[in-house]
Amino acid sequence: MPNIIEGYDYDIFISYRQKDNKHDGWVTEFVNQLKGELEATFKEDISIYFDENPHDGLLETYNVDKSLEDKLRCLIFIPVISQTYCDPKSYAWQYEFCTFNKLAKEGRFGRDIKLASGNVTSRILPVKIHDLDPEDQSLLENELGGVLRSIEFIYKSPGVNRPLRANEDHPQDNLNKTYYRDQINKVANAVKEIIAALKKQHQHGEEAVKNDFEVKSVPRNNHKTTIIAGLFIALVLIILGFLFVPRLLKPSEELEKSIAVLPFINDSSDTTTTYFINGLMDEIIIKLQTIKVLRVLGRTSVEQYRNISNKSLSEIARELGVNYIIEGSGQKYDNAFRLRVQLVRAKGKESHLWANSYEQEIRNLKDIFSIQNQIAQAIATELKAVITPEEKQLIEKTPTTSLTAYNFYQRGQEEQSKYNQYNPSTRVATRVALDRANKLYRKALECDSAFAQAYVGMAYVYLYKHYDETYFSESFLDSVLILVNKALSIDNQLSEAYTTRGYYYEYIGLTKQAIEEFNKALKYNLNDYQAYLGAGYIFRLLGDYVQSIKNYHEVVRRYHGENLPEYLSSLGQWYSEIGFGEKSKYYHQEALTLGGDSVRYLLGLAWNEFQYENFEECLNYGKRTMKIDTTLHNIALEYYYYVPSKYDYEAYLNAKNYAESHEKSGVLMKGHSYRVGYAFWKFGKQEEAEYYFNQEIKMGETGLKLGRAASEFSYYELAASYAFFSKKEIAYKYLEEFDKMYTSFPLWWTVMIKHDPFFDSFRNEERFQKIQNSIEAKYQAEHERVRKWLEEKNML
Helix, strand or coil, X not given: CCCCCCCCCCCEEXXXXXXXXXXXXXHHHXXXXXXXXXXXXXXXXXXXXXXXXXXXXXXXCCCCCHHHHHHHCCCEXXXXXXXXXXXXXXXXXXXXXXXXHHHHHHCCCCCEEECCCCCEEECECCEECCCCCHHHHHHHHHHHCCCCCCEECEEEEXXXXXXXXXXXXXXXXXXXXXXXXXXXXXXXXXXXXXXHHHHHHHHHHHHHHHHHHCCCCCCCCCCHHHHHHHHHHHXXXXXXXXXXXXXXXXXXXXXXXXXXXXXXXXXXXXXXXXXXXXXXXXXXXHHHHCCCCXXXXXHHXXXXXXXXXXXXXXXXXXXXXXXXXXXXXXXXECCEEEEEEEEEECCCCXXXXXXXXXXXXXXXXXXXXXXXXXXXXXXXXXCCCCCCHHHHHHHCCCCCCCHHHHHHHHHHHHHXXXXXXXXXXXXXXXXXXXXXXXXXXXXXXXXXXXXHHHHHHHHHHHHHHCCCCCCCCCCCCHHHHHHHHHHHHHCCCCHHHHHHHHHHHHHCCCHHHHHHHHHHHHHHCCCCHHHHHHHHHHHHHHCCHHHHHHHHHHHHHHCCCCCHHHHHHHHHHHHHHCCCHHHHHHHHHHHHHHHCCHHHHHHHHHHHHXXXXXXXXXXXXXXXXHHHCCCCCCCCCCHHHHCCHHHHHHHHHHHHHHHHHHHHHCCCCCCCHHHHHHHHHHCCCHHHHHHHHHHHHHHHHHHHHHCCCCCHHHHHHHHHHHHHCCCHHHHHHHHHHHHHHCCCCCHHHHHHHHHCHHHHHHCCCHHHHXXXXXXXXXXXXXXXHHHHHHHHCCCC
């Protein structure tokens, strides 16, 4: 059979594990269906290499023969990715997948090619028939050098993960909502795009070769003067070229594709439709965030600029750390809406790059979503941002078909945003917004029970409303997991669902699973700052300060909202904890400059002084914070234990106020009860002291039993509490468990274990010294690891 491009035996090579064809002939059926679709797609014949009896399970020492290697020199390689395909010992993996990947990279076209649309794609076109285990996914993506992008033939329902079959073209219960016929067509269309690009590249290559080797006749001239003149002119041109050509060829400044979408303006006098305009803005942000080459700030970062007219776009862009600004305005009237959007280059001299106006009657949701899709893709095109096929699919995804459900959801998001705009310490007063949001999400689901985002909204509400009240319950936050799992069963590409599930796992103490969820979230939205935030905090708990600091740097790059000073302070604290005081001061100063929060700044200074064992100076900073904000009784709570007894009365009053404020609010005093008890005991209030110590023991042991988040700290708190009661063996047991929990420790743990008065009675014992030395050694090792990483990144 003649091939499409000369020099290739086959156009397509089908690679698969024999196990995936042996039982029901799925691969054979797929190849037959694809052949039929290709015949209807191409004018010429497309040749396919497909071995119905492939080698399988061969030893790693088996050498691929030359005949197979020739067949692998094809235009397109289609691996059928299954639960068994990603096996490094299998023939299909080693001698087909990995071999083609190597040959393609070294071949004349390369493995990755540019399509007519400007997008870049791979000549490896995976067809996926199962959801994969995380380790198999990682193995694939490591070999590919990037995210797996596949066309899926997966039938999913609760507890089911199997290939979609040809006779299931109208499945009733397939949660993926994919039709076999459509997926076959997608494969054929992808093949067509790739072959068209290869043909074009092949033709250009032939033209270049022809032009390069075309012989031109040149008249002879043997005059000596002509030769000398020619040499002189050539010399002058070389000098001029050396001086000026580099300047001419120097590329113009390429700006990072960083964007802020400012709050859209409601042009209508009817403020009840503001939620609709804000919803349009939110969806455009979400669609832009799915494009990985763009850094797009979320709504919480830009909400501060609503109704602000005294700043230029370049000022706003500078404050937000972006290069481009998107502005929009519109109005909803009856069953229609108008929208105007413009893209501005805001770095340096402002320049308008693109603008468009839209007016649309709302007959169904497609009318709204199609305009949002157009806007996102137009902006990406203007910024020359390549959109992958998978990103395009995410952008064009329709979350619901019910206009009423969508309206309720948008209004729920609006209420939730009111809660998000408040600092966590003041959110108690705004929980009514969460209640309203929850009711609206429920109404959305009454209209469309398959609206995945509404389930995530309800999960978010439950997470932040019921954390404290269900902390010691056996079913702690179970509703969050149920709601998120429901959302993901409907749409398994929902970034916010994975982020919410990550926080659920973090709060119940399953840190490994939490990290996996945050990574999944970032796969679909690289701009999800909350995923970086959650991961950064967990890595800090685990003692991996390199990953913690790395994630927090991503947070402050991608979030510029009200809580940015808090995140900058956290970054400063992480640097302080691992022994980099100057970098810590820098970020605390940045937080102060940005937020003007002197309390937070003083707290950072106090913490630095504590870690360098300047305890009275540390206490002075703590007391200064309480003068500014008299509600912060806990700030100096820990610092009193490392200073002379002359402060005992102050410590007692501080602890008393702290305990009373917690009793009124109903917020748990976990991790501080034993220190409250110590202050009461030193002031002669023994009965009250024992109450608070026993409260700490009960909370700590229950938390450990239930595996709650940060329960590792409970080992130390329990050790201190039992040491106070002179129960040395139990105290040692918990201290040794505490030491085992971590591969590294922050600087402040080395200070606490060295000076904490709870352990004064056995501080000089060999057993205690061994624990103390182990903690200090782990800190030093992690400090050195962070230092090396900072040097590699030129950050020191």
